[in-house]
Amino acid sequence: MKQLLSGNEAIFQGAIRAGATYFAGYPITPSSEILQQAAALAEENPGFRFLQAEDEIAAAIGIISASLAGAKSFTATSGPGFSLMQEALGWGHAVEAPCVFVNSMRVGPSTGMPTQPAQSDLLQIKGGSAGDYYPIAFYPNSVEESFRLTVTAFNAAEESLSPVILLVDSLLSHLYEMADLDAIEVAVVPRTKDPLGRSQRLFTGTAHDRMGNVKTNDPEAYRDWLNDLKERHLQAADKYPLYEYIPRKDSETLLIAFGITSRIISSLKERFSIFRPIRIFPVLEKELQEITRPYRHIIVVEGNDGQYASWTECAIHRKVMRVPCLGGGFKFQWIQSQIEERLKEGK
Amino acid sequence: MIDRSYKELLKLGRFPHTWCPGCGIGAVLKNVAMAMKELGWNNQNTSVVSGIGCSGRMAGYMNLDAVHTPHGRALTAAEAIKTVRPDLNVVVLSGDGDLGAIGGNHLLHTSRRNPDITVFCNDNEIYGLTGGQAGPTTPKGTKTVTSPRGEHYQPLRLNRILTTQAPYFYARTTVYHLNHFKTCIREALLWKGFSFVDIISDCIELNGRRLGFKTAHQMFKWFEERFHIAEGVRDHLKDDELGIAKKEVEAEVKVEVEVEQIPEVQIEGLKLFALEELKQFDGTEGRPIYIGYKGKVYDISASPLFQGEKRMRCHIAGKDLTRDIEIAPHGEELLFKFPVVGRLKE
Numbered sequence: 001m002k003q004l005l006s007g008n009e010a011i012f013q014g015a016i017r018a019g020a021t022y023f024a025g026y027p028i029t030p031s032s033e034i035l036q037q038a039a040a041l042a043e044e045n046p047g048f049r050f051l052q053a054e055d056e057i058a059a060a061i062g063i064i065s066a067s068l069a070g071a072k073s074f075t076a077t078s079g080p081g082f083s084l085m086q087e088a089l090g091w092g093h094a095v096e097a098p099c100v101f102v103n104s105m106r107v108g109p110s111t112g113m114p115t116q117p118a119q120s121d122l123l124q125i126k127g128g129s130a131g132d133y134y135p136i137a138f139y140p141n142s143v144e145e146s147f148r149l150t151v152t153a154f155n156a157a158e159e160s161l162s163p164v165i166l167l168v169d170s171l172l173s174h175l176y177e178m179a180d181l182d183a184i185e186v187a188v189v190p191r192t193k194d195p196l197g198r199s200q201r202l203f204t205g206t207a208h209d210r211m212g213n214v215k216t217n218d219p220e221a222y223r224d225w226l227n228d229l230k231e232r233h234l235q236a237a238d239k240y241p242l243y244e245y246i247p248r249k250d251s252e253t254l255l256i257a258f259g260i261t262s263r264i265i266s267s268l269k270e271r272f273s274i275f276r277p278i279r280i281f282p283v284l285e286k287e288l289q290e291i292t293r294p295y296r297h298i299i300v301v302e303g304n305d306g307q308y309a310s311w312t313e314c315a316i317h318r319k320v321m322r323v324p325c326l327g328g329g330f331k332f333q334w335i336q337s338q339i340e341e342r343l344k345e346g347k
Numbered sequence: 348m349i350d351r352s353y354k355e356l357l358k359l360g361r362f363p364h365t366w367c368p369g370c371g372i373g374a375v376l377k378n379v380a381m382a383m384k385e386l387g388w389n390n391q392n393t394s395v396v397s398g399i400g401c402s403g404r405m406a407g408y409m410n411l412d413a414v415h416t417p418h419g420r421a422l423t424a425a426e427a428i429k430t431v432r433p434d435l436n437v438v439v440l441s442g443d444g445d446l447g448a449i450g451g452n453h454l455l456h457t458s459r460r461n462p463d464i465t466v467f468c469n470d471n472e473i474y475g476l477t478g479g480q481a482g483p484t485t486p487k488g489t490k491t492v493t494s495p496r497g498e499h500y501q502p503l504r505l506n507r508i509l510t511t512q513a514p515y516f517y518a519r520t521t522v523y524h525l526n527h528f529k530t531c532i533r534e535a536l537l538w539k540g541f542s543f544v545d546i547i548s549d550c551i552e553l554n555g556r557r558l559g560f561k562t563a564h565q566m567f568k569w570f571e572e573r574f575h576i577a578e579g580v581r582d583h584l585k586d587d588e589l590g591i592a593k594k595e596v597e598a599e600v601k602v603e604v605e606v607e608q609i610p611e612v613q614i615e616g617l618k619l620f621a622l623e624e625l626k627q628f629d630g631t632e633g634r635p636i637y638i639g640y641k642g643k644v645y646d647i648s649a650s651p652l653f654q655g656e657k658r659m660r661c662h663i664a665g666k667d668l669t670r671d672i673e674i675a676p677h678g679e680e681l682l683f684k685f686p687v688v689g690r691l692k693e
Contacts, residue, residue, distance in 0.1 A: 021431075022427070022430070022431055024427065049430050049431060051426075051430065053423070053456075054452055054453065054455070054456035057420065057423075058420070058423040058452075058453055058456070061416060061417070061420040061423045061424055061427070062423055062424070062426070062427040063427070064424075065414065065416075065424035065425075065427035065428050066427040066428070066430065066431045068428070069394075069428040069431040069432045069435070070431060070432060071431040087417050087420075088417065090417075091416065091417045091420075095414070195432070196394045196412040196414070196428060196432065196435060197391060197392060197393070197394055197412055197434075198390070198391070198412060199390060199412060200358070200390055200410050200411060200412065201412050201413070202406065202407050202412075202413045202414075202415060203412075203413070203414045204406075204407065204414075204415035205415060205416070205417055206415060213361065214404075214407055
């Protein structure tokens with residue numbers, strides 16, 4: 001049955017379809033609706049557990065611990081809350097706990113503009129916690145896709161044994177669209193990791209070997225462990241090389257946009273080619289290299305000051321032009337005039 | 348013959364352990380393992396959680412599935428594990444800095460939510476692993492590397508924080524009062540709900556020597572001077588008492604809410620207002636403010652809330668507000684103090 005659903009509702013439904021049984025969170029605009037739905041479900045269904053934590057730190061630690069205990073778990077937050085979760089995110093990678101973090105982004109830094117949309121937490125998914133880790137992140141641009149990608153995020157988490165991040169625009173969180181979720185068929189990867197209470201493992205954030213024995217002075221054991229982790233994450237990510245490419249034969253210009261900006265500029269497909277990365281991290285290097293090759297101009301339109309543009313530059317070893325939509329300003333006319341200006345400068 | 352079967356619960360292959368000679372953590376680990384063994388807790392029904400610090404390393408030596416969390420987060424992790432797996436016994440082994448300072452917020456809220464977990468806090472009144480900095484429980488005046496002229500502030504009194512709202516279980520003991528120590532551990536493990544054992548322990552290398560103690564035993568004697576065992580069942584412990592303060596949940600006191608009677612007002616014979624007519628009485632040009640509600644017209648000119656633009660948030664003067672008040676956060680009782688001046692035409 002077709003229903004009118006918001007992005008937040010679709011994400012929650014996606015998590016339930018993927019088999020999630022634990023949610024911990026802390027209220028924050030614009031992701032609170034997910035917390036509210038989890039609370040309501042926990043009242044009706046004792047198999048679903050819910051914790052409204054005292055802060056985002058506890059929420060993130062909660063879902064990782066619940067995951068170790070055997071539950072598929074997730075949390076939802078926004079930029080400032082995601083900053084508090086960084087500690088747990090690093091820990092989640094170290095203890096190899098599959099779980100999902102939903103980050104519905106608003107304008108930062110700090111409290112920023114709580115009700116205005118932004119796409120500015122891209123660097124935070126990769127670089128917020130200490131040390132090296134290789135997160136997987138997806139970025140939907142419609143209500144239906146946010147349902148699908150939530151399930152995909154849970155699957156990728158089980159395959160990579162790590163926290164996976166779903167980035168959403170706050171615009172999409174609150175956008176209502178018609179969708180028939182029951183008709184969507186998705187594959188669900190079951191839990192394979194053994195829960196707690198079976199053996200003598202140690203799940204620790206301290207450097208350890210494969211058995212979980214603490215090794216704080218052994219570079220070789222650390223390298224072995226980290227290489228294992230990296231390989232597993234990249235393999236899991238390789239299963240989902242998701243992107244959307246709308247080529248236009250006579251265009252010399254490729255626009256790169258993701259999430260809600262890709263919706264806003266979609267009418268420009270009559271003039272330009274458009275590339276939309278869906279797996280936002282690890283960056284789609286091979287795909288970007290191949291697709292960008294024939295184009296003279298590449299313009300990245302995004303809701304931040306060039307975060308994905310610099311990743312693109314690293315991936316394709318070329319300069320790209322940038323249209324940063326800052327402070328929640330996502331007006332089509334403005335974006336269009338900026339693109340024209342960049343093209344004039346480029347000639 | 349001493350029963351040494353508790354050693355099954357320890358990863359002896361990883362010994363010698365990381366702690367300094369004379370440290371109290373070994374005694375905590377051993378006695379907790381002994382109590383768990385006696386109760387039949389093993390790797391199939393128990394999980395151990397630790398935070399960071401010297402005491403945080405305890406989980407790694409337990410022969411069970413153990414979780415070693417980031418600094419301060421042991422309680423949250425333990426609560427989540429217990430929520431998902433009520434069949435598991437969950438034990439937290441951590442220290443005063445981890446639980447009281449960086450994890451202080453979690454201590455407040457996890458104890459409030461009262462999950463069935465047991466917390467053993469190795470309270471050595473110092474940050475040992477990082478080299479002897481003042482911690483949240485360091486007594487005032489103690490010289491440490493971060494308080495070279497003596498600690499400035501009063502210590503955190505865990506007993507007072509944790510015994511304010513029933514149900515609670517708070518025990519204070521020391522590694523020196525061995526029998527008392529064992530009793531506290533056992534009772535805490537058996538308590539249904541959040542139980543907290545504050546184990547006064549020694550850190551001879553990074554705290555004791557600076558204070559002038561030569562051996563760990565001298566520190567134990569110092570504990571004997573500072574604390575005495577309080578007999579009997581207690582609600583609260585004084586700051587120099589060792590014992591168990593516990594309280595079951597208090598019976599909830601039911602507050603009877605007085606239901607206000609809706610006053611009967613005769614409206615027969617009062618003036619009949621049509622909605623169009625009512626609109627005039629919006630308070631402008633010196634006219635009174637009238638509103639309609641369930642067939643009656645009230646004169647609310649005396650209300651201090653209907654001033655200025657003749658509206659109060661969502662409510663507009665001169666209208667039938669029956670629907671508005673139904674969905675308003677307050678009830679209709681606010682209206683009854685105003686005089687009824689007429690009837691509303693259907």
